[in-house]
Amino acid sequence: MYKGYFAIFILLIFSACMKQGGSSTSYQVEPTLSAYVDNFFAEAAKRGHVFERKNLIVNYNSGTDGALCGSCNSTSVDQGIQKVVSIYNINPCWFNDQQLETLIFHELGHCILGRAHTTDTLPNGNPKSIMTPNDISLYAPCLYPIGNQLCDMSYKRNYYVDELFNSNTPPPDWSH
Numbered sequence: 001m002y003k004g005y006f007a008i009f010i011l012l013i014f015s016a017c018m019k020q021g022g023s024s025t026s027y028q029v030e031p032t033l034s035a036y037v038d039n040f041f042a043e044a045a046k047r048g049h050v051f052e053r054k055n056l057i058v059n060y061n062s063g064t065d066g067a068l069c070g071s072c073n074s075t076s077v078d079q080g081i082q083k084v085v086s087i088y089n090i091n092p093c094w095f096n097d098q099q100l101e102t103l104i105f106h107e108l109g110h111c112i113l114g115r116a117h118t119t120d121t122l123p124n125g126n127p128k129s130i131m132t133p134n135d136i137s138l139y140a141p142c143l144y145p146i147g148n149q150l151c152d153m154s155y156k157r158n159y160y161v162d163e164l165f166n167s168n169t170p171p172p173d174w175s176h
């Protein structure tokens with residue numbers, strides 16, 4: 001009895017995989033997110049990493065798990081596996097393009113680069129990496145400009161993108 005159910009379960013998984021693995025349908029990026037995914041591949045290419053655009057689905061997920069901003073189904077670097085990035089948009093986590101880019105770069109860091117989370121910090125205490133678990137404002141512009149407070153962090157973007165593709169990138173000048 002149990003074995004029978006198990007066999008059906010395996011068959012269902014297999015057929016689901018087959019559906020997703022078809023080469024003509026496995027690269028699908030939600031149109032309003034494609035600019036950010038394009039940025040990822042462009043930044044990768046600038047740094048000598050050329051990835052085939054295949055087996056990647058990036059879509060919105062209207063799930064109600066308020067704790068999630070985004071997710072990736074696999075941290076394998078194997079591009080033969082169907083990767084799925086979900087961006088949760090019911091209560092969006094982001095307020096500007098830079099935050100949404102950081103969120104998508106973080107998820108593609110898992111899904112394409114196979115990177116795990118890190119809580120390491122730079123000498124000034126800032127997160128070392130886009131792969132930090134809970135910060136999508138690393139290089140965001142001012143969200144709420146008040147007086148002369150230095151709040152535009154966009155000058156940090158180049159370091160964080162370098163680090164995403166090479167975790168041995170040395171700490172930048174602004175972090176000392």
Ligand SMILES: [Zn+2]
Nearest residue numbers: 106110117133
């Ligand atoms: Zn993550």
